[in-house]
Amino acid sequence: MKTYTYSKQDLSFIEQLSQAYCKDPFSYLGLHQAGDVSVIRVFLPEATTVKILSADGQILSEALKIDDSGLFVAQLSQQYSSLNYRLRVGYSLAEIDLEDPYRFTSSLLPMDNWLLAEGTHLRPYEILGAHLKTQEGVSGVHFSVWAPNARRVSVVGDFNYWDGRVNPMRFHAESGIWDIFLPNVEKGALYKFEILDSNGNIRLKSDPYAFASQFRPDTASVVTGLPEKIEVDAKLRHANDPDQPISIYEVHLGSWRRHLENNYWLNYEEIANELIPYVKDMGFTHIELLPITEYPFDGSWGYQPTGLYSPTSRFGSPDDLRTLIRKAHEAGINVILDWVVGHFPTDSHGLTEFDGSHLYEHQDPREGYHQDWNTLIFNYGRHEVFNYLSSNALYWTERFGIDGLRVDAVSSMIYRDYSRKDGEWIPNQYGGRENLEALDFLRRTNRMLKKEGHGAVVIAEESTSFAGITHSPEENGVGFDYKWNMGWMNDTLRYMSLDPIYRQYHHDWMTFGMMYQYSEKFVLPLSHDEVVHGKCSILGKMSGDCWQKFANLRAYYGYMWGYPGKKLLFMGNEFAQGREWNYNESLDWFLLGEQGGGWHKGVLNWVRDLNRTYQKYPALYQLDYDPAGFEWLVVDDWQQSVFAFERKAKNGESVIVVSNFTPVVRHNYRIGVRQDGTYTEILNSDAAYYEGSNVGNYGEIECEAIESHGKPFSIELSIPPLSTIFIACQPKPKEAVEAEQDIVKMAEVAMQKALKPTKKTVSVKAKAHKKAHKNKK
Structure with a gap:
């Protein structure tokens, strides 16, 4: 046996490597100069022999095992500044040829390192995470992760038997990033980061930038490669504009429809084949997906994500999701993603105390913990956290073709005292309750998407009266394109829950929204939040017996589709599902058959026709955010609970919407109109086709030169009970x-x-x- 003289460096690294706390393995392992010769050091704990091979397979040297922990040293006959070599490693039962990860230099460029440290890298996901690449002619995967306070970080996976001693990573002190290139690791490999934190604890973490993840309850990340960029047709992105018809169908992929035989989910392909034709037929312009970033708990509906860059594996692969979105685009339907960047769960494999410190979250629970949801709040003031979240918006729009993001729980982000009592929150630097760092994050992200997102829009679910949500940052706004109108939704649903006899006393609940209508660009939402946790279905909120409930619902939908603002309807509401939504079951599609008695199909037909009429008449959408596009015709008839308003297009064409929220027919009801012409009833929620009583105005409606409601002309109508009718005017030819x-x-x-x-x-x-x-x- 050859003798070996141990240096202090040898003894130090033997301990560091064998005890798995080596922070700088590249300074010792691999090819190095030792006096007049070169040496190659290899650490392979289970190996019995190691030989050094040249690029053509010749044996250059046999390594000496200098420690039982698995440290081998090979001395070469001459000096090499660099050398293309391989390892032939002997184990107890086999001998295999391997590439040495420690002969490869870092592929992390100085500029990338600097931008990542500064938190200004536009696309950090192109650097961090696991990337398939070829280095020096060898294929493999480049791994990198941000963990500045760790003592050691290793990549572990099937390729190294999940042994954290085998592949410790290179540390870049200036950025806090660890990286390593592992040759011959292939697509589909499972991996995690094993982190030795500053307290000496071992943490096994999923990759924050993973592009794919294991199916729960397993939590490993999956090597899959960065998806290619997707070019989206400009016409599709134009469909997001404020002067376009936007009718959003909100969908939870896990419960829209399931396999009847086993109650199991449809996969992305099956969803594409069934959902897209349905949405197209129903006349919706957009699909909004409840969160599909990877999440461990089904009952969170996706609102507690652990993998923001990883589409959930529940329904298939990332490529399968990209195909679903592509097919939606081919059908002329835009796709919006529910985006959760307000908080994250406490699961140990996720972001919580990632490197032993409060890296992604605040240390003080008064800033960093959501009591209501048992989740942690991102530290938006930290540059690297800001970069991680902000670039994620660009990732989904560029790499998956997502046309818009709906930002969840914005109120919880922008208020430090959200759902907290006195003493449970910390004021900002000016003593206020606003989370200035979160507001800065939202403004800068929205501004970035305006510049880089190619027309993708951002929608805020914001439930307070915070001013300027949809105003530009230059106007001291937050920069969102649209905001959910929670006030309108709450007021109108409250009104519809009243017995019609009492509605006259709360007439203003239906009109108050117009007081602030033009302060923001609003979406009118009937979302998933309104059909869970004992709130009843939308149908269940309507007052009256069965006939009245359905009539009320149809009238309400008509009022909503006529009212200024883009539309959003959660799945199941389009056919008036009677029970609350259950994330673990399919929608009650059987109601559209004989068991539904025709009532549910009537509502389905009504929503379809509302969507088609909405898209056909520009008056119903072009001037949603311009006061010139709306005028009350009847706003004060509280005794009869009648409302009438005119919607106008840019060219002056108009549609009149009339609602009667009592079960009494209003015959000979005169309404003033501004122009003479031919008036025609184009929609009537009481039509027999929708299971109504078939009261209405058949054919043309005579316009008379009789003043009414301050207008020079007027029309006389029969307004059906509990109904909304739409009347189009064809002005007389010039x-x-x-x-x-x-x-x-x-x-x-x-x-x-x-x-x-x-x-x-x-x-x-x-x-x-x-x-x-x-x-x-």
């Missing part, structure tokens, strides 16, 4: 109007002529006047 004006002028001239004295009459009158004057003298 030629007809001009002809009528000519007739009026001719009539006026004729009248003036009839009243004007003739020459004979004037002469007789003059003589009489002269005679009378003479007699007077």
Whole structure:
């Protein structure tokens, strides 16, 4: 046996490597100079022999095992500044050839390292995480992770028997990032980061930047490679604009529809084949997906994610999800992702105390802990955390073609005292309750998406009256494109729950929203939050017996589709599911058959026709955020609970919406209108086709030159019970109007002529006047 003289460095690294706390393995392992010769050091705990091979397979040297822990040292016959070599490693039962990870230099460029440290890298996911790549002609995976306070970080997986001693990573002190290139690791490999924290504890963590994850309850990350960029048709992104019709169908993929035989989920492919044609037929323009970033607990519905860059494996692979989105785009449907960046769960494999410190969250629970949800709050003031979250928005829009993000629980982000009592929160630096760091994060992310997102929009679920949510950051706003109108939703649902006899006393609940309508760009939401936790279904919130409930619901939907603002409806509400939503079961599709008695199919048909009418008439959407697009015609008829308003398009065309929220038919109800023309009832929620009583206005509605409601013309209607009707006006052609004006002028001239004295009459009158004057003298 060869003798070996141990240096102090050898003894130090033997202990560090064998005890798995080596922070700088590249300074010792791999190819190094030792006096006049080169040495190669290898640490393989289970190996019995190691030989050094040249690139062509020749044995350059046999390594000496200098410690039972698995440290081998090979001395080469000459000096090498670099060397393309391989290892032939003997184990008790086999001998295999391996690449040495410690002969490869870091692929982390100085500029990337600097930008990551500064927290200004636009696309950090292109660097961090697990990336398939080829280095020096060898294929493998480059791993990197941010863990500045760790004493040691190793990549572990099937490829090294989950042994944290085998592949400790290189530490970049200036950025806190660890990286290593592992040759011959392939797509599909499972991996985690084993972290020795500053307190000496071992933490096994999933990759925060993982692009795929194991199916729960397993928690490993999966090597899959960064998805390619997706080019989205500009026409699709134009469909997000404020002057376009936006009708959103909110979907939870795990419960929209399931396999009947085993109650198991549909996969992404099956969902694409069934959901997209359905949404297209129903006339919705957008699909909004409840969170699909990886999450461990089904009952969280996705709102407690552990993998923001990883589509949930419940329904298939990331590529399968990309295919679903592509098929939606091919059908002309945009896709919005419910984006959860307000908090994260406390699961040990996730972000919590990632490197032993409060890396992603605040240390003080008064800033960093959500009592209501048992979750942790991101530290938005930390540059690297900001970068991790902000770039995630770009990741979904660029790599998956997502057309918009709906940001969850914005109120909990921007208020430090959200759901907290006095003494349970810390004021900001100015003594206020606003979370200035969260507001800065939202503003900067929204601004970045405006520049880089190619038309992708951002929607805020914000339940307070915080001013300027949809105003630009330059106007001291937050920069969202749209905001959920929670106030309108709460007021109107409260009104609809009342018995019609009492609605007259709360008439303003249906009109108050117009007081602040133009302060933000609103979406009218009937979301998943309104059909869970004992709140009843939307149908269940309606007052009355069965007939009245369905009539009320149809009337309410009609009012909503006519009212200014984009529309959002949670799945199941389009056919009036009677029970609350259950995330663990399919929707009650059987209600559309004979068991539903026709009621549910009637609502389905109504929503379909609402969507189609909504898209057909620009008056119903073009000027949602311009006061010129809306005018009350009847707003004060509280005794009869009747509302009427006119929606207007940019070209002046209009649609009149009339609602009657009592079960009494209103015959001969006169409404003032601003222009003469042909008026036609284009939608009626009481039609027999929708299972109504079939009261309505058939054919054309006569417009009369009778003043009413301050208008020069008026129409007389029959307003059905508990209904909403839509009336379109076709103004008289210009030629007809001009002809009528000519007739009026001719009539006026004729009248003036009839009243004007003739020459004979004037002469007789003059003589009489002269005679009378003479007699007077």
